[in-house]
Amino acid sequence: MKWGIIGPGAIAQQFAAALKFSERGELYAVASRNLQRAGEFACRFGATISYGDYESLIGDDQVDAIYIATPHSHHFHYAALCLQANKHLLLEKPLTVNAAQTEYLVALAEQHQCVLQEALWSRFMPCFAQVKQWMANDIGQVQYISSQIGFAFSHLRNHRITSPALAGGALLDLGVYSISISQYLLAEYPSQIQALGLLNNDQVDQNTLVNLSYPSGVTSQFVCTIGAQSSNVMTIHGKQGYIQIPRYFWNGEQAQLFQDDKLVETIDFPHPTNGFEYQIESVMDSVEQGRLCDPRMNHQDSINVMKTLDEVRRQIGLQFPIEIESLN
CATH class of the missing domain: 3.40.50.720 (NAD(P)-binding Rossmann-like Domain)
Structure with a gap:
């Protein structure tokens, strides 16, 4: 091809x-x-x-x-x-x-x-297939997912991530990982969205905090930022244990299984090339x-991720120029 x-x-x-x-x-x-x-x-x-x-x-x-x-x-x-x-x-x-x-x-x-x-x-990586397996079998009923993703980018000038004309900000560039991966792991779409955000002088979101509630009762909470260096860890919390994806979780290079607060398994997922x-x-x-499309990232998933991003943007007042929002 x-x-x-x-x-x-x-x-x-x-x-x-x-x-x-x-x-x-x-x-x-x-x-x-x-x-x-x-x-x-x-x-x-x-x-x-x-x-x-x-x-x-x-x-x-x-x-x-x-x-x-x-x-x-x-x-x-x-x-x-x-x-x-x-x-x-x-x-x-x-x-x-x-x-x-x-x-x-x-x-x-x-x-x-x-x-x-x-x-x-991330959706196509073996790491997240393993996480889904652990969620189903090893940590009890899932209660919530938490994640942080961010880097101190906001000082950059003349860069796409600080430009409204290029749809810049933390949410679409970084927060999309927390939304999409949570949606993939839970296999459902959020029914309630609560968001807080800080827009910087460039009028893009510098810090955005979001709670996503799902029909099953599970919650996903995340922070995305271009103003601070974050831990960049995702954790899935269950009644009998939790799963942690460390070291830039969206890279899918390692997952750790904890039961009763004890580390019981760590699996590394080295990419054959670069992921x-x-x-x-x-x-x-x-x-x-x-x-x-691939069922691991199907069209309805993409649409619903964008609907979630749209609602978060509405709540925090993040707007882009009409020329990049239109269908023309």
């Missing part, structure tokens, strides 16, 4: 490095708004062709699947063009900046019978099997 990359930034470098080890896929094309940058990336990772605009890559008949790694403010427009051109698509998290845009893309994927996969990489390989192979599995 011939892959193209739109947006050759730091995240795309990890994608390209993982794709090198795939037996089924190859990096064929790279597109940037700067042709020199695209060419340098193509040379580094062995792509056949480079483009100085995104539309040319989308229109290349040799491209089978596209990975979009632009800021999420620009996901919707180019994802729609990809699907309309009948390209399979791996789209960085979050898929879009609101639920209406995600629903539109899902409808396009169904219309064109193309894979549309949200690249929430991107799981979602890459998932997309190619979907193409081969004729499905439009």
Whole structure:
């Protein structure tokens, strides 16, 4: 399968490095708004062709699947063009900046019978499959999930994470992990959402605190921040024990099982390359099997994650420019 990359930034470098080890896929094309940058990336990772605009890559008949790694403010427009051109698509998290845009893309994927996969990489990792197994068998009835995710980014100037025009802030960039992973582990969607947030001088959320209540009675609580260095740990608490995912929990590199407050098992999950390989192979599995997404991160999951993000944004007053919120 011939892959193209739109947006050759730091995240795309990890994608390209993982794709090198795939037996089924190859990096064929790279597109940037700067042709020199695209060419340098193509040379580094062995792509056949480079483009100085995104539309040319989308229109290349040799491209089978596209990975979009632009800021999420620009996901919707180019994802729609990809699907309309009948390209399979791996789209960085979050898929879009609101639920209406995600629903539109899902409808396009169904219309064109193309894979549309949200690249929430944690969902595809063996670590979280093990956590689900422990939750079902080893810690008793689950009571709540807690997590922190954050880094002291707010001092950065002229950076996407501090720019409202690029849908910046802690919530969409970092908090999405806590929401999506909790939703995956519990296999249900929140029925009640409570949020508090601090907007900084750039008018993006610096610190956001959220309580999610689920129909089963379980609660997920998280803090996401671009103003502080966090512990970056997720813990699933049950009546007879708990599970801890330490060391940047979304990387899925280790899980620990505690029973009666005693550590009884630690499992390391070293990635064969860098962790991107799981979602890459998932997309190619979907193409081969004729499905439009992986059941571990299905379209309804993506829509409901975005609905949760929409409600949190409403409660904390986080707004983005109309031009990146629209369906045009």
